[in-house]
Amino acid sequence: MNLTQKIIGSHLVSGTMTPGSEIGLRIDQTLTQDATGTMAWLQFEALGIPRVKTDISLSYVDHNTLQMNFRNPDDHRFLRTVAAKFGGVYSGPGTGICHQLHLENFAKPGATLVGSDSHTPTAGGICSLAMGAGGLSVALAMAGEPYYIPMPKVVRVFLTGALTGWASAKDVILELLRRRTVKGGVGRVFEYAGPGVATLSVPERATIANMGAELGATGTLFPSDGVTRAFLKAMGREADWRELGPDADAAYDEEEAIDLSALVPLAAQPHMPDRVVPVAELDGLPVEQVCIGSCTNSSYADLKLVAQILDGHRINPGTDAMISPGSKQVLTMLAQEGLLEPLIGSGARLLECSCGPCIGSGGAPVTSGVSARTFNRNFEGRSGTKDAKVYLVSPLTAAQAALNGKFTDPATWGTPPAKPELPADPPSIRHLFVFPPENGDGVEVLRGPNIVALEKFPRLDASGDVLEANVVIRLGDNITTDHIMPAGAEILALRSNIPAISEHVFVRVDPDFVKRARAVSEAGGNGVIVAGENYGQGSSREHAALAPRHLGIRAVIALSMARIHRANLVNFGILPLVFVNREDYAKVAQGADIRIPLTEITPGGVTNIEIAGVGVLPVRNDLSAAELDIIRSGGLLNAVKEKM
Ligand code: MIC
Ligand code: SF4
Numbered sequence: 001m002n003l004t005q006k007i008i009g010s011h012l013v014s015g016t017m018t019p020g021s022e023i024g025l026r027i028d029q030t031l032t033q034d035a036t037g038t039m040a041w042l043q044f045e046a047l048g049i050p051r052v053k054t055d056i057s058l059s060y061v062d063h064n065t066l067q068m069n070f071r072n073p074d075d076h077r078f079l080r081t082v083a084a085k086f087g088g089v090y091s092g093p094g095t096g097i098c099h100q101l102h103l104e105n106f107a108k109p110g111a112t113l114v115g116s117d118s119h120t121p122t123a124g125g126i127c128s129l130a131m132g133a134g135g136l137s138v139a140l141a142m143a144g145e146p147y148y149i150p151m152p153k154v155v156r157v158f159l160t161g162a163l164t165g166w167a168s169a170k171d172v173i174l175e176l177l178r179r180r181t182v183k184g185g186v187g188r189v190f191e192y193a194g195p196g197v198a199t200l201s202v203p204e205r206a207t208i209a210n211m212g213a214e215l216g217a218t219g220t221l222f223p224s225d226g227v228t229r230a231f232l233k234a235m236g237r238e239a240d241w242r243e244l245g246p247d248a249d250a251a252y253d254e255e256e257a258i259d260l261s262a263l264v265p266l267a268a269q270p271h272m273p274d275r276v277v278p279v280a281e282l283d284g285l286p287v288e289q290v291c292i293g294s295c296t297n298s299s300y301a302d303l304k305l306v307a308q309i310l311d312g313h314r315i316n317p318g319t320d321a322m323i324s325p326g327s328k329q330v331l332t333m334l335a336q337e338g339l340l341e342p343l344i345g346s347g348a349r350l351l352e353c354s355c356g357p358c359i360g361s362g363g364a365p366v367t368s369g370v371s372a373r374t375f376n377r378n379f380e381g382r383s384g385t386k387d388a389k390v391y392l393v394s395p396l397t398a399a400q401a402a403l404n405g406k407f408t409d410p411a412t413w414g415t416p417p418a419k420p421e422l423p424a425d426p427p428s429i430r431h432l433f434v435f436p437p438e439n440g441d442g443v444e445v446l447r448g449p450n451i452v453a454l455e456k457f458p459r460l461d462a463s464g465d466v467l468e469a470n471v472v473i474r475l476g477d478n479i480t481t482d483h484i485m486p487a488g489a490e491i492l493a494l495r496s497n498i499p500a501i502s503e504h505v506f507v508r509v510d511p512d513f514v515k516r517a518r519a520v521s522e523a524g525g526n527g528v529i530v531a532g533e534n535y536g537q538g539s540s541r542e543h544a545a546l547a548p549r550h551l552g553i554r555a556v557i558a559l560s561m562a563r564i565h566r567a568n569l570v571n572f573g574i575l576p577l578v579f580v581n582r583e584d585y586a587k588v589a590q591g592a593d594i595r596i597p598l599t600e601i602t603p604g605g606v607t608n609i610e611i612a613g614v615g616v617l618p619v620r621n622d623l624s625a626a627e628l629d630i631i632r633s634g635g636l637l638n639a640v641k642e643k644m
Pocket of ligand 2: 063097117119294295296354355358359375376
């Protein structure tokens with residue numbers, strides 16, 4: 001067996017390990033963050049279960065820590081008290097970014113982890129089968145319910161050699177994105193193997209696992225070996241280590257091979273993580289902003305390298321450089337080693353240990369400015385400046401861009417600093433986590449006015465056997481959940497308030513969408529979204545399904561869909577349908593009236609839908625019988641409650 005099959009096999013509660021078929025997995029750990037966590041915990045509360053049933057469930061606050069008015073702090077207080085009541089562990093604002101904290105403090109080799117954030121697979125760097133999901137799916141996992149996914153195909157990425165010169169872990173995953181594109185990992189787990197693996201530290205592996213999300217992958221796995229053991233020991237958790245790897249004769253569905261020693265510094269150009277070119281090709285391009293941090297590249301080693309490069313130099317005055325350490329442990333190590341001084345002295349700005357500029361929570365670039373970021377997503381507008389041009393690079397490349405005020409050819413950078421090792425006895429920040437009382441009965445969950453109660457949606461067939469609907473918007477390929485439901489400080493503050501956040505659906509794509517969707521639903525009609533390939537890639541935010549549902553969207557018809565978003569559509573009772581014939585996508589115009597015969601929809605079957613003025617077109621669904629029942633019930637919460 002390969003590693004994926006071993007971990008899945010030991011957690012399988014239903015299904016068989018045939019790629020594509022539905023499997024149910026027992027989940028050991030969950031994590032939520034503030035931007036998705038309020039919904040997830042409200043949904044958990046609605047299930048009426050007194051305590052989480054996982055080994056551990058974390059409630060992190062890291063996305064929106066700006067607290068510009070009562071909304072964020074109210075959310076944070078809710079998340080702290082709800083975790084205490086139901087047995088979750090709370091990590092408050094400023095403690096660190098959920099994925100970095102989880103890697104350092106809680107992730108275990110061989111464990112399953114589901115998190116309401118698409119970069120949850122970061123923990124694959126320590127050999128957890130870690131997957132991103134919508135908040136409601138995580139709530140169910142907290143309730144001890146299995147997590148359902150299609151059994152992934154397993155891709156072996158065979159690493160040889162070792163990184164040399166200025167190449168780094170970021171360049172490994174950028175290389176894979178260059179080869180495979182943002183949809184090249186859908187339905188797959190990427191399992192790293194080969195002699196090159198042992199040359200990578202756990203945080204380097206985590207960088208690679210983190211951006212497996214950009215491939216659309218279900219997860220990424222590194223074996224648990226001596227390197228893993230040394231990392232866990234440094235984190236004071238050697239007892240969590242166990243050796244875990246594939247069998248010598250393991251079989252894989254697909255193969256990739258990367259010679260680490262052949263890699264050079266790479267950059268993903270605006271506005272997709274797969275638009276990858278060598279940094280050398282960008283030579284001379286002025287860089288107005290540099291952002292270092294995010295769950296991809298905010299480890300101790302990443303920031304130490306940056307400090308060493310900046311040491312004794314002044315950042316180009318025309319370049320605004322900011323650094324967000326991944327955790328207070330990282331920050332403390334930098335402080336203890338005197339590494340903050342070179343950072344501050346170079347002119348860089350030290351930000352809080354949080355997501356910050358990565359999610360547009362501050363740190364927007366100048367008008368049409370170039371920003372070099374060590375982050376994982378460069379979708380248009382995500383930075384907060386619509387015409388900014390964001391390049392995704394390694395911390396090494398970012399530090400060089402900050403110094404030079406422009407991209408330069410790595411051949412001119414001289415000798416790179418040596419790869420940092422963790423200090424002998426890293427400081428622990430475990431005392432900063434708030435562990436729940438044995439019994440939460442006496443805990444009062446504190447809410448604020450921005451935390452709005454969950455909406456109850458009717459059954460799909462509430463108004464008859466045929467769904468009469470209107471195509472409210474027609475979109476192209478690779479539409480991200482950032483396009484559907486943008487983030488940024490202002491909109492993020494509304495994550496607990498669906499009626500309010502719904503006003504922002506598709507604003508950056510089509511400012512009239514909400515008006516049209518409302519007009520359709522106020523006239524008693526239903527809405528449909530039509531899209532091209534890979535609809536809903538990117539963030540796991542269930543708001544990208546929930547808010548459209550609030551606006552009356554009942555079906556999405558696309559050429560293909562991203563895994564997590566498709567699951568979120570199901571969770572909120574929206575039909576995910578796929579064109580059987582590619583050419584039919586061009587035939588469905590915005591504004592068209594559609595009839596979907598609900599009674600003719602069968603699990604995995606083809607249904608003929610009628611488009612006014614066009615005729616009958618076949619669409620397929622890839623729903624299991626259980627998923628179809630969920631949609632018919634009007635969503636997962638309804639379905640679970642009916643079952644209970
Ligand atoms: C992101 O990077 O897009 C986020 C913000 O972390 C999201 C979660 C969210 O939208 O709250 C993600 O990756 O899932
Ligand atoms: Fe936070 Fe950015 Fe990572 Fe998302 S990708 S969890 S916003 S740091």
